Amino acid sequence: MHIVVCVKAVPSSTEVKMDPVTHTIVRDGRESVVNPFDAAALEVALAIKDERAATGEGCRVSVLSMGIPATEALLRDGIARGASDALLLSDRAFAGADTLATSYALSCGIRELGSASMSDVAASGAPEHEEATPGPSLPDLILCGKMAVDGDTAQIGPELAGLFDMPCVTDMRELVAIERGRVTVRHATDAGIELVEVPLPAVLTVAKDIAQPRMPSIAGVRAAAGAPVAVLSAARVQADPARSGLAGSPTQVVRSFVPERSDACEVLEGSVPQQAARIIALAEEAGL
Amino acid sequence: MAATSFGPTPTIPAIIKFSSEYDEYRGDESRSRGTAESLSFPRTEDEVRAIVRSLSSARTPITVQGARTGLAAGAVPQGGHVLNLSHMNRPLGLREGNGRFYLRVQPGLVLSELRKYLAAKAFPTEDWDEASLTAAQRLAEAPEQMFPTDPTETSACLGGMAACNASGARSFRYGAMRGHVTALRLVLANGDVVALRRDEVRARGRHLMLKTEGGSTIEADLPTYQMPRAKNASGYYVEDDMDALDLIIGSDGTLGIITELELALMPAPAVVWAASCFFATEDQAVEATIAARADLKHAAALEYFDPAALDVLRRARAQGSAFAALPLLPERFGCCLYVELQAPVEDEAMADLERLGAIVRAAGGSERDSWVARTAVDRETLRFFRHAVPESVNMLIDERRREEPSITKLGSDMSVPDDRLRDVISLYRSTLAEEGLESAAWGHIGNNHLHVNVLPRNAEEYARGKALFARWAKDVAAMGGAVSAEHGVGKLKRDFLTTMYGSEHVREMARLKLAFDPACQLGRGNLFDAALLDEVRREGAAVPEGADAADAGPDAADAGPDASGTGPDAADAGPDTSSADLDAAASPDAAPVPSAAAPADALAKAMNTGEVS
Numbered sequence: 001m002h003i004v005v006c007v008k009a010v011p012s013s014t015e016v017k018m019d020p021v022t023h024t025i026v027r028d029g030r031e032s033v034v035n036p037f038d039a040a041a042l043e044v045a046l047a048i049k050d051e052r053a054a055t056g057e058g059c060r061v062s063v064l065s066m067g068i069p070a071t072e073a074l075l076r077d078g079i080a081r082g083a084s085d086a087l088l089l090s091d092r093a094f095a096g097a098d099t100l101a102t103s104y105a106l107s108c109g110i111r112e113l114g115s116a117s118m119s120d121v122a123a124s125g126a127p128e129h130e131e132a133t134p135g136p137s138l139p140d141l142i143l144c145g146k147m148a149v150d151g152d153t154a155q156i157g158p159e160l161a162g163l164f165d166m167p168c169v170t171d172m173r174e175l176v177a178i179e180r181g182r183v184t185v186r187h188a189t190d191a192g193i194e195l196v197e198v199p200l201p202a203v204l205t206v207a208k209d210i211a212q213p214r215m216p217s218i219a220g221v222r223a224a225a226g227a228p229v230a231v232l233s234a235a236r237v238q239a240d241p242a243r244s245g246l247a248g249s250p251t252q253v254v255r256s257f258v259p260e261r262s263d264a265c266e267v268l269e270g271s272v273p274q275q276a277a278r279i280i281a282l283a284e285e286a287g288l
Numbered sequence: 289m290a291a292t293s294f295g296p297t298p299t300i301p302a303i304i305k306f307s308s309e310y311d312e313y314r315g316d317e318s319r320s321r322g323t324a325e326s327l328s329f330p331r332t333e334d335e336v337r338a339i340v341r342s343l344s345s346a347r348t349p350i351t352v353q354g355a356r357t358g359l360a361a362g363a364v365p366q367g368g369h370v371l372n373l374s375h376m377n378r379p380l381g382l383r384e385g386n387g388r389f390y391l392r393v394q395p396g397l398v399l400s401e402l403r404k405y406l407a408a409k410a411f412p413t414e415d416w417d418e419a420s421l422t423a424a425q426r427l428a429e430a431p432e433q434m435f436p437t438d439p440t441e442t443s444a445c446l447g448g449m450a451a452c453n454a455s456g457a458r459s460f461r462y463g464a465m466r467g468h469v470t471a472l473r474l475v476l477a478n479g480d481v482v483a484l485r486r487d488e489v490r491a492r493g494r495h496l497m498l499k500t501e502g503g504s505t506i507e508a509d510l511p512t513y514q515m516p517r518a519k520n521a522s523g524y525y526v527e528d529d530m531d532a533l534d535l536i537i538g539s540d541g542t543l544g545i546i547t548e549l550e551l552a553l554m555p556a557p558a559v560v561w562a563a564s565c566f567f568a569t570e571d572q573a574v575e576a577t578i579a580a581r582a583d584l585k586h587a588a589a590l591e592y593f594d595p596a597a598l599d600v601l602r603r604a605r606a607q608g609s610a611f612a613a614l615p616l617l618p619e620r621f622g623c624c625l626y627v628e629l630q631a632p633v634e635d636e637a638m639a640d641l642e643r644l645g646a647i648v649r650a651a652g653g654s655e656r657d658s659w660v661a662r663t664a665v666d667r668e669t670l671r672f673f674r675h676a677v678p679e680s681v682n683m684l685i686d687e688r689r690r691e692e693p694s695i696t697k698l699g700s701d702m703s704v705p706d707d708r709l710r711d712v713i714s715l716y717r718s719t720l721a722e723e724g725l726e727s728a729a730w731g732h733i734g735n736n737h738l739h740v741n742v743l744p745r746n747a748e749e750y751a752r753g754k755a756l757f758a759r760w761a762k763d764v765a766a767m768g769g770a771v772s773a774e775h776g777v778g779k780l781k782r783d784f785l786t787t788m789y790g791s792e793h794v795r796e797m798a799r800l801k802l803a804f805d806p807a808c809q810l811g812r813g814n815l816f817d818a819a820l821l822d823e824v825r826r827e828g829a830a831v832p833e834g835a836d837a838a839d840a841g842p843d844a845a846d847a848g849p850d851a852s853g854t855g856p857d858a859a860d861a862g863p864d865t866s867s868a869d870l871d872a873a874a875s876p877d878a879a880p881v882p883s884a885a886a887p888a889d890a891l892a893k894a895m896n897t898g899e900v901s
Binding site (some may be wrong): 012034036214218219222235 | 614616641654658659661662670
């Protein structure tokens with residue numbers, strides 16, 4: 001079995017600053033972390049791997065991201081926690097991607113992970129504490145976090161499913177079973193929790209609290225230090241420039257801004273009619 | 289909280305009559321309770337001086353409080369006045385020297401606030417002078433700074449931390465609080481002030497002479513004992529030719545009132561990694577500790593959690609409490625050695641982690657049975673784990689107290705020299721087994737300093753646990769260890785002080801206290817019982833001129849309960865002063881504060897000749 005887990009580096013702080021001129025997030029060197037939803041997805045994958053290892057079955061867990069070169073450290077950390085291999089797509093050609101261009105880039109990476117060369121890397125460079133098995137051209141499962149804490153779009157998983165024409169289950173709360181080429185999960189819907197079964201390969205997006213991400217062990221950290229993390233360019237994964245980065249992003253950001261907050265408080269005084277009149281005046285001033 | 293203010297001028301701080309509204313100020317984290325007749329919340333040193341002066345003529349006992357997070361009942365009053373410094377919580381200024389930054393703070397500033405200021409590199413600077421503002425600008429451009437003393441309780445205040453020479457996990461690398469204070473100001477019981485800066489005032493051998501800002505002299509012989517070769521917060525710190533500043537730190541509020549501290553900051557480490565290494569047996573963890581102490585280059589903390597402690601946590605986690613968010617603790621995880629690494633670069637941290645892996649293997653453990661935290665999220669998980677252990681034990685005790693209200697957790701705070709670690713653990717295990725007492729232990733194994741907690745089920749076990757602690761104190765002292773390594777002696781452990789040093793050395797300490805506080809007003813019940821101080825004071829010629837007025841001193845508190853001896857509810861028999869309004873005539877201790885311009889001259893004179901030896 002081959003599982004690909006898509007992860008995103010997000011700022012570790014919730015106090016995100018916006019550049020007032022460029023309207024982009026200020027990356028001021030604060031520590032980046034794996035999006036917590038994606039960390040939960042990795043834990044789900046590693047639990048599947050553990051379960052299969054207990055019955056003597058192989059399972060390769062690949063961690064995939066698109067990001068700046070520093071994201072490699074987060075992918076290596078995924079290997080320390082138990083992933084088999086990792087691929088980082090890093091290229092200026094990917095810059096400015098919206099979710100459609102991002103999912104396209106990730107789909108290129110997923111195909112690359114299924115290629116013979118990447119499978120070989122995974123098999124040869126796998127940490128000594130695990131066994132890797134070469135995967136087919138497409139993975140059996142693609143796991144994503146339900147959403148990223150910095151963008152909140154929740155679109156990557158469904159878009160990947162669309163690109164690969166795979167079934168997609170979002171907001172998974174429990175993995176019930178994987179057997180006979182099908183996966184059964186419970187996921188949240190507006191109407192409540194739904195039990196569904198879909199054929200593999202499939203895309204699943206997971207809720208943050210579905211699993212407590214495991215900590216890496218000393219053995220894992222040591223093994224990950226020497227494990228290969230492929231860092232590939234857009235050309236190397238044969239990404240179509242027209243579908244990559246800004247060029248491949250139909251989303252047009254007109255303006256982004258931090259809402260102004262005010263804790264100014266006006267205490268209304270006078271008679272009830274006077275106060276009511278003041279409320280009307282205030283509403284009109286506010287353009288309501 | 290509305291303070292009832294009274295007094296002839298607005299510059300005089302309020303002294304509040306004690307009422308049920310202030311009940312929380314009768315106790316601290318030790319769960320001991322005391323009594324008081326009045327309390328105050330000064331905001332400045334001048335207000336402290338004015339309050340102290342107003343109390344000196346009646347020799348009113350004064351118990352200094354900070355954040356009341358102490359575990360030795362040092363802040364629990366025994367009658368008299370509670371001087372609560374929690375409103376003195378401002379950073380006062382900053383200076384730069386020798387490539388380091390030094391922050392002046394009021395004593396009530398809590399550690400968590402200090403950390404926030406340092407992390408943001410932003411301080412409330414309204415009252416700072418130009419030099420401090422310039423230094424603050426320099427700090428803003430400098431690498432992130434930290435204050436290294438790290439008691440687990442971050443709501444502790446810095447004055448309290450200095451009073452008990454706090455340490456915590458990272459003292460393995462950085463030592464205790466004493467080494468990170470470079471100056472302080474101390475208000476004496478008569479309202480005079482001693483200002484001390486490191487390297488400026490030293491003892492000659494064991495003789496100390498201090499000048500006060502009021503022009504008086506305090507002269508005293510220092511106790512003659514040798515300090516243990518172990519982490520220590522037991523009684524006065526003394527050594528030949530010592531820095532006077534070091535005597536005040538760890539003096540448990542018995543010599544004066546710390547009104548200002550200067551803290552030496554240092555650059556925060558660039559890389560902080562941590563690893564919880566799990567072992568099947570305690571012996572393996574101890575051997576790994578001894579090896580880690582020798583081999584690791586960047587260890588900042590070596591902490592231990594014993595099998596019983598992990599079991600309590602495992603049960604709490606299984607019950608679906610808040611601890612359910614913790615990673616699963618498999619049964620094979622018998623006990624845990626937590627190692628924190630602080631290194632300048634990742635490569636060096638990695639090299640130490642590899643060394644740690646070898647240590648774990650050599651001790652018979654597995655590198656796979658470990659949790660490594662290299663990210664903020666993982667560090668938070670390990671922090672949660674470390675805090676969850678004592679929390680879960682406290683929850684267990686609270687549960688038992690519902691059945692048997694007289695019991696409480698009994699926690700030890702003893703340390704031994706490095707070469708006695710195996711011996712002391714063997715002592716704990718054999719004696720606990722002999723007594724058949726349930727326990728859970730954790731703490732600073734790198735400093736051979738474990739908090740062994742007896743978990744009594746009933747009053748009889750509680751009594752046996754207390755007796756066992758007395759036995760441990762004796763045996764630990766015989767090993768060259770300390771009866772209190774970081775919590776201070778306060779009121780709860782003062783009997784152990786005699787066990788550790790012997791009665792004659794405790795009398796030497798009492799004489800030293802009397803040189804600073806002739807009327808025995810400060811920290812009543814801390815380190816010494818009233819009878820001992822009375823006795824020492826009456827020792828013939830040792831009584832200084834002018835201090836005779838203090839003879840009546842302890843009486844005011846004699847009727848008060850001894851917070852150390854009668855359990856957590858000892859003070860329940862105390863007076864209920866529920867009246868919200870303060871009647872100046874209601875209590876001599878609650879009398880209006882005299883003008884700050886009218887110091888107690890008599891006592892000032894006494895201080896001038898305060899030598900007692």
